[in-house]
Amino acid sequence: MKDKVCIVTGSNSGIGKETALALAEMGSKVVMVVRNKERGENARSEIIQQSGNDSVDLMICDMCSMDSIRRFALEFMNRYDRLDVLVNNAGAVFNKRQVTAEGFEMTFAVNYLAPFLLTHELLPLLKKTASSRVINLSSGLHKSAKLDLDDLQSESSYKSMNVYRNTKLMVVMHTYELAHRLKDTGVAVNVVLPGFVATNLGRNTGSMMSRIMFGMMKPFQLSAKEGAETPVYVAASPDVEGVTGKCFAKKEIVETSETSYDTELQKQLWDVTTHLLGL
Numbered sequence: 001m002k003d004k005v006c007i008v009t010g011s012n013s014g015i016g017k018e019t020a021l022a023l024a025e026m027g028s029k030v031v032m033v034v035r036n037k038e039r040g041e042n043a044r045s046e047i048i049q050q051s052g053n054d055s056v057d058l059m060i061c062d063m064c065s066m067d068s069i070r071r072f073a074l075e076f077m078n079r080y081d082r083l084d085v086l087v088n089n090a091g092a093v094f095n096k097r098q099v100t101a102e103g104f105e106m107t108f109a110v111n112y113l114a115p116f117l118l119t120h121e122l123l124p125l126l127k128k129t130a131s132s133r134v135i136n137l138s139s140g141l142h143k144s145a146k147l148d149l150d151d152l153q154s155e156s157s158y159k160s161m162n163v164y165r166n167t168k169l170m171v172v173m174h175t176y177e178l179a180h181r182l183k184d185t186g187v188a189v190n191v192v193l194p195g196f197v198a199t200n201l202g203r204n205t206g207s208m209m210s211r212i213m214f215g216m217m218k219p220f221q222l223s224a225k226e227g228a229e230t231p232v233y234v235a236a237s238p239d240v241e242g243v244t245g246k247c248f249a250k251k252e253i254v255e256t257s258e259t260s261y262d263t264e265l266q267k268q269l270w271d272v273t274t275h276l277l278g279l
């Protein structure tokens, strides 16, 4: 991985931080993309110290804001002339329905629209770099999701964990559709189910119920380092070279939900999304 340039979003905590650390340990140039400078700087110092690699950059982007994502992508492409790995890791679940300044429901914006747009904006550089890899973080919860194309932003009813699982199904479907569209371009796109991992997810933004649930489950959860093993494997292992449009868990290719393979639905979701994002 030496001299490869890797972006990890949401890398100040949890799975993202461990992914950034592991890639830095392999000698990559790691660009940590975070929304909070102070939290980002603290994590960056730890990663540099632990990895002994000082090629760790910090860039700021709020994944709730499509404008911020567009500005970040431009700044990144001015600063770097290659992008080998993009790990779309940032994610959140919000207790109550909230709408961003651009009019998008927040969980939908951060978990689904953000990786969709960020990948789209960085595609010229991903295509220019030989054998680049995009890794999207989904969740096993996508299996019990229900995709309603007429209510993607949960206007009729908002139940935080249902909304979360729906956005994670959209991530899987987007991965498959994008991999299909990028066939033969040298850009591989895969999705990862990291397992049930003890992180900050839902701690600050989830409902009281989800906080209690996460707390109770802690003894059964993987560590963040364990949770990062599969994203790191898909980002860096030679075993994965040329593999695209697949889902990985525990470093193996796994099946996802039946709905996720519906190619007609994948196309419809793509069209609605590009329309929403004005692409």
Ligand SMILES: NC(=O)c1ccc[n+]([C@@H]2O[C@H](COP(=O)([O-])OP(=O)(O)OC[C@H]3O[C@@H](n4cnc5c(N)ncnc54)[C@H](OP(=O)(O)O)[C@@H]3O)[C@@H](O)[C@H]2O)c1
Residues within 6 Å of the ligand: 009, 010, 011, 012, 013, 014, 015, 016, 033, 034, 035, 036, 039, 061, 062, 063, 064, 065, 088, 089, 090, 091, 092, 110, 137, 138, 139, 140, 193, 194, 195, 196, 197, 198, 199, 200, 201, 202
């Ligand atoms: N933990 C699990 O059991 C589990 C299971 C399946 C999938 N996942 C997925 O794994 C990924 C990583 O989550 P995690 O478990 O490591 O949780 P985490 O510790 O809460 O990390 C989430 C990261 O995303 C960042 N983030 C959230 N909203 C953002 C925004 N608007 N702009 C920029 N960054 C933002 C957070 O930054 P702040 O610190 O500033 O909030 C944090 O760095 C997520 O996509 C999650 O859905 C987790």
